[in-house]
Every structure is written in C-alpha cells, then in structure tokens.
Amino acid sequence: MPYRTPLARVRGLGSAHAGAEHFWRQRLTAVANVFLLSFLIWLLTTLAGAEYATVKATLAKPQIAIPLLLLIVSGLVHMRLGMQVIIEDYVHSEGRKVIALMLSSFFVFAVGLACLFAVLKLSFGA
Amino acid sequence: MTEARQPVERPLSPHLSIYKLHITMVMSILHRLTGGALYFGTLLLAAWLIAAAMGADAFNDVNALFAHPAGKLVLFGYTWALAHHMLGGLRHLLWDTGRGLQVWQANALAWLTILGSIALTLAIWAVGLMLRGEL
Numbered sequence: 001m002p003y004r005t006p007l008a009r010v011r012g013l014g015s016a017h018a019g020a021e022h023f024w025r026q027r028l029t030a031v032a033n034v035f036l037l038s039f040l041i042w043l044l045t046t047l048a049g050a051e052y053a054t055v056k057a058t059l060a061k062p063q064i065a066i067p068l069l070l071l072i073v074s075g076l077v078h079m080r081l082g083m084q085v086i087i088e089d090y091v092h093s094e095g096r097k098v099i100a101l102m103l104s105s106f107f108v109f110a111v112g113l114a115c116l117f118a119v120l121k122l123s124f125g126a
Numbered sequence: 127m128t129e130a131r132q133p134v135e136r137p138l139s140p141h142l143s144i145y146k147l148h149i150t151m152v153m154s155i156l157h158r159l160t161g162g163a164l165y166f167g168t169l170l171l172a173a174w175l176i177a178a179a180m181g182a183d184a185f186n187d188v189n190a191l192f193a194h195p196a197g198k199l200v201l202f203g204y205t206w207a208l209a210h211h212m213l214g215g216l217r218h219l220l221w222d223t224g225r226g227l228q229v230w231q232a233n234a235l236a237w238l239t240i241l242g243s244i245a246l247t248l249a250i251w252a253v254g255l256m257l258r259g260e261l
Contacts, residue, residue: 027222030215037208040171045254049193052182059178079165086162111172118175 022081029078036071043068056122065123069116076112080104149236156240157214160207167204205250210243 002009013019043064047055058064083104091097145151170192177188191197217235220226226235255261 027219030219034212034216037212041205041208041250045250046257048254049189049258052178052185055178055185059175075168079161079168082161083165086158111168115168115172115175118172118179121179122175 022084025077026081029074029081032070032074033078036067036074039067040071059119059122060125062123065119068119072112072115072119076108080108083108148233149240150232153214153217153236153239156210157218160211160214163204163207164211167207170201170204202247202251206243206247209246209250210239213239213242213246 043058047058050058059068084101087097087100087104091100142151173188174192177184192201217226217239220235226232252261
C-alpha cells in the first residue's frame with residue numbers, strides 16, 4: 001500500500017503519463033550521438049575497403065569497441081523514441097498504434113542485440 | 127447520452143498542402159524523413175558488424191555489396207541523412223535554449239542545415255576516397 005496520495009503520484013506527469021522523460025532522453029542521447037557518430041564516421045572512413053584481418057583486429061580493440069557499444073545503445077534509444085513519435089503522430093487507431101509501437105520495439109531490440117553481440121564476439125575473440 | 131457517441135464533423139486545421147513551402151518547413155520534414163531513414167539504415171551497420179563477427183567469407187560478401195555502385199549510392203545517401211539529421215538536431219538543441227528563434231535566424235539556420243549537410247557529406251566522402259587513393 002503506497003503512502004503517497006494520488007495527487008502526489010501524478011504531479012508533473014501530464015497527459016502523456018511520463019512527464020519530461022521522453023524529451024530528456026531524446027536530448028541526452030542526441031548530445032551523446034553527436035560525439036559517438038563522429039567517431040563512427042571516422043572509424044568507417046578509415047576502415048572502408050580494408051582487409052578482413054585489419055577490420056577484425058581494429059574492432060576488437062577496447063578503445064574502438066567501447067565507444068562502438070556506447071553508440072549502439074545511445075543510437076538505438078534515440079531512434080526508438082523518434083519512431084515512437086512518428087507512429088503516435090500518424091497511426092490514429094489505438095489497436096494499430098499499439099501494434100506498430102510493439103513492432104518498432106522488437107526491431108530496435110533485435111538490431112541492438114545483434115550489433116552488441118557482434119562487437120562483443122569480436123572483442124572477446126571470434 | 128447516445129447522441130454524444132455520434133461522430134461529430136469538426137473542422138480540421140489547415141495542413142501541409144495549403145501552405146506555401148518555406149525553407150524551415152522543408153527542413154522540418156527532412157529532419158523527420160532522415161530520422162526514419164536512419165532508423166532502418168541501422169540494418170546496414172548491423173549487417174557489417176554481424177558479418178565481421180561471422181568470419182572472412184561473410185565479411186567479404188557484405189563488403190562486396192557495399193562496394194557495388196548501388197551499395198555505394200545507398201551509403202552515400204545514408205551519410206547525407208546522418209549529416210542532415212545531426213545538423214538539424216544541433217539546431218533543435220540551440221532552439222531548446224531559447225536562442226535562434228527569430229524568423230531570420232530560423233531561416234538562416236535552415237539554409238545552414240541543408241548546405242552544411244551537403245558540404246559535410248561531400249567532405250566525408252572526399253576524405254574517405256583520398257585515404258583509399260581513389261581520388
């Protein structure tokens with residue numbers, strides 16, 4: 001039995017029931033992505049057309065793998081929030097909206113886990 | 127109370143099609159479009175990373191797809207979408223602080239976003255091709 005009053009529980013949340021959480025996470029990951037994606041562009045530019053052994057050895061380095069892992073998490077959180085807004089704006093039927101949001105989450109988690117797994121496998125010895 | 131359930135024909139506010147196109151409006155639409163493209167574009171990064179984790183054969187197959195002219199075109203488009211969304215995002219972060227919201231400033235920032243994204247994309251590819259000795 002929670003001791004907080006109903007008013008205390010909803011204060012600051014507004015009609016979206018989540019307060020400024022969405023807005024803040026979108027901004028937090030946006031700032032992180034500026035740095036992490038600049039890193040990715042540098043990495044891909046230098047690795048474009050490189051031999052497999054070079055790419056494998058580079059991706060296994062901690063100083064490469066760690067920012068890459070951070071980028072995957074930050075980038076996917078950001079894009080999941082973005083796609084959520086797009087779906088909420090254009091899919092009006094409640095049922096279809098819920099299904100679209102679920103599919104988007106499945107996509108993000110599948111892509112995210114696949115990327116994280118690949119980087120970790122390369123790091124810990126593929 | 128049953129009448130209240132009848133759908134009411136309410137007037138809708140004017141939408142995109144009745145306005146003259148403004149640069150800020152086009153940049154807003156492009157920001158959303160590039161965001162959506164980047165969302166699905168993560169599949170490219172995922173394919174590259176998974177292929178690298180699978181081994182030399184899979185990696186060479188994926189690399190051959192990216193090296194094909196059509197693959198290069200997709201990657202070029204992906205680079206532009208990334209550059210555009212990033213510059214557009216920086217513009218939004220500036221707006222979040224309450225700055226840059228005068229009409230002339232918003233217009234100038236919109237032009238900077240589109241011209242900057244094209245310049246940035248060309249610069250990234252020029253550096254990339256130069257590193258490989260193809261330019």
